[in-house]
Amino acid sequence: MLKLMKYEFIHSMRSFIISFCVFLGACILLPFFTEGIIPDIPFLTFAMAFGFTVLIMGICIALFVSIFTRYYHSMFKRPAYLNLTLPVSSLQLIISKIVVTFLWFIIASFVLGVGVLLMGLVSEMISGNASDFFKGLPEFVKVITDDIWNHPVEILETIITMFIEVYSLVIFIYFSLTVVHTKLCRHHRIALGVCLWIVLGIAYSYLLNFVVGFGIDMVNFGNGVPTLYYFVSLICSFLLTILTAYILDHHIEIE
Numbered sequence: 001m002l003k004l005m006k007y008e009f010i011h012s013m014r015s016f017i018i019s020f021c022v023f024l025g026a027c028i029l030l031p032f033f034t035e036g037i038i039p040d041i042p043f044l045t046f047a048m049a050f051g052f053t054v055l056i057m058g059i060c061i062a063l064f065v066s067i068f069t070r071y072y073h074s075m076f077k078r079p080a081y082l083n084l085t086l087p088v089s090s091l092q093l094i095i096s097k098i099v100v101t102f103l104w105f106i107i108a109s110f111v112l113g114v115g116v117l118l119m120g121l122v123s124e125m126i127s128g129n130a131s132d133f134f135k136g137l138p139e140f141v142k143v144i145t146d147d148i149w150n151h152p153v154e155i156l157e158t159i160i161t162m163f164i165e166v167y168s169l170v171i172f173i174y175f176s177l178t179v180v181h182t183k184l185c186r187h188h189r190i191a192l193g194v195c196l197w198i199v200l201g202i203a204y205s206y207l208l209n210f211v212v213g214f215g216i217d218m219v220n221f222g223n224g225v226p227t228l229y230y231f232v233s234l235i236c237s238f239l240l241t242i243l244t245a246y247i248l249d250h251h252i253e254i255e
Contacts (some may be wrong), residue, residue, distance in 0.1 A: 004088060004096035009103065012070055016063075016104060020111045027115040031123040063108060064189045067101055067173050072190065076181050076252070090248040094241055098170050105166055164230050172200055175244045182251045208232060 036211055074083055075093075083093060176197035180189040208229055 004086075004092060005100055008070075008074075008096055011074075012066060012100065012104065016066070016107070020108075023111065024118060026121040028122055031119055031126055055160050057069040060108075063101075063104055065106070067170055068177070068190075071097060071174055072177055072193075075248070076177070076189075084248070089245070091241070091245040093248075094171075094174060094245055097174070098167060098241075101170050102163065105162070119180050142145075147227050161230065164233050164237070168204075168233050171237045171240045171244065172204070173197055175240045177199060178252065180246045182247065204236065207236075 073079060074097075074192075084090070177189075177193040179185075179196060180193040185192050
């Protein structure tokens with residue numbers, strides 16, 4: 001299982017490393033435009049600011065697209081002949097991909113935070129207040145650590161919530177792409193998979209809202225969302241995982 005995750009992590013690294021490096025580079029360059037070091041060329045300044053926003057979105061989009069492309073190529077193209085003949089079950093393959101995706105979400109969040117800190121550091125260095133930045137950094141770290149230490153339950157709830165949301169997102173994508181690679185679909189499988197994912201997402205949202213709408217009195221998470229909401233979400237995701245593994249074992253057609 002660990003070898004599977006290592007293989008998946010290494011082979012998904014290239015696209016993310018490029019995105020992260022471009023993002024961090026933009027974080028370093030942007031203060032030179034906003035602080036007036038580089039001559040104020042309105043179009044260029046706008047392009048940098050707009051590009052920075054796009055880069056933030058780009059990291060999220062890169063994660064999202066990678067979920068589609070990595071699963072599609074590894075399970076239904078030529079590499080599938082290797083993956084599906086490994087001495088592991090289809091369920092283990094799916095779980096390893098989900099765990100690696102969750103790790104990339106954590107890494108992307110860390111990179112976003114580092115980028116913001118870099119941008120602040122460069123801005124302070126340009127304005128000659130770098131010492132103030134380094135003096136305030138320990139206080140900032142202390143605030144973060146104190147918040148974690150004083151609110152461990154809320155932090156744990158946030159982690160659990162994030163895991164369930166990522167799990168649901170990933171397994172719905174995997175299930176949609178798997179279904180369209182059976183004899184039910186012969187052409188335009190990627191487009192049909194995306195459409196099926198959208199339809200399932202809408203139906204799934206209505207289901208969760210319907211269940212939560214009963215107003216069953218259960219313990220709420222700190223953010224006010226009923227535990228029932230996440231419990232149903234987790235059960236649905238687990239069932240879809242089992243169903244996806246079953247389809248992979250018995251009904252898929254490799255391109």
